[in-house]
Amino acid sequence: MSELKSYTFEEVAQHNTRDDLWIIYxxxxYDASGYLDxxxxxxxxxxxxxxxxxxxxxxxxxxxxxxxxVLDGLLVGNLEGGAPVKQASTSSQISGEQSPLPMIIAGLVVIGAITYYYAI
Ligand code: HEM
Structure with a gap:
């Protein structure tokens, strides 16, 4: 398998038309031009x-x-320097996703404690 090419943000940004459309994930x-339809x-x-x-x-x-x-099939290369924007753009989402879990666990613990308290 040949090495994937690396592209800068600037290069990717130039592929911004319907017929020549790249996105970073x-x-x-990825080249999404053929997938739009x-x-x-x-x-x-x-x-x-x-x-x-x-x-x-x-x-x-x-x-x-x-x-x-589907995305895998559209791969054209790597983003040079990895995914610096990813951190910024998904960190709020990650924290948004993580926050319900401790709450649910805490809720279950409280319910468990109350049930236990009344059971004995
Ligand atoms: C090339 C990149 C993309 C691919 C390959 C792709 C693929 C898909 C696929 C297969 C579905 C069907 C549901 C599923 O399997 O999850 C879907 C639904 C959807 N996609 Fe994408 N998607 C891409 C990019 C995007 C982007 C950038 C957005 C921006 C917000 C987006 C928004 C949506 C929405 C809103 C639906 C829901 C449609 C519905 O259920 O009515 N997609 N996509």
Missing amino acids: EGKV EHPGGEEVIIDCAGTDATGPFDDIGHSEDARE
Whole structure:
């Protein structure tokens, strides 16, 4: 397998038209031009992300494993320097995703404690 090419943000940003549309997802570069017509979420949302890091928007809607497999097939290269924007664009989302879990555990512990208290 040949080495994947690396592209800078500036290079990716130039592929921002309907017929030549690249997006970044988690530090990798994808060519979504041929997929627009097939996208179940419509072409507009992808066009809105043309030439940019779409990690945040892509994760926000909770795409399936199937969607990630489609993405694999559209891979054109790596983003030079990894995914610096990813940190900024998804960190709030990650903390948003993490926050319910401790709350649920805390809730279960409290319910468990109350049940135990009344049971004895
Ligand atoms: C090339 C990149 C993308 C691929 C391969 C892709 C693929 C898919 C697939 C397969 C689905 C069907 C549901 C699922 O399997 O999760 C879907 C739904 C959807 N996608 Fe994407 N998607 C891409 C980019 C985006 C972006 C950048 C957005 C921006 C917000 C977006 C928004 C949506 C929405 C809103 C739906 C839900 C449609 C519905 O259920 O009515 N997608 N996408």
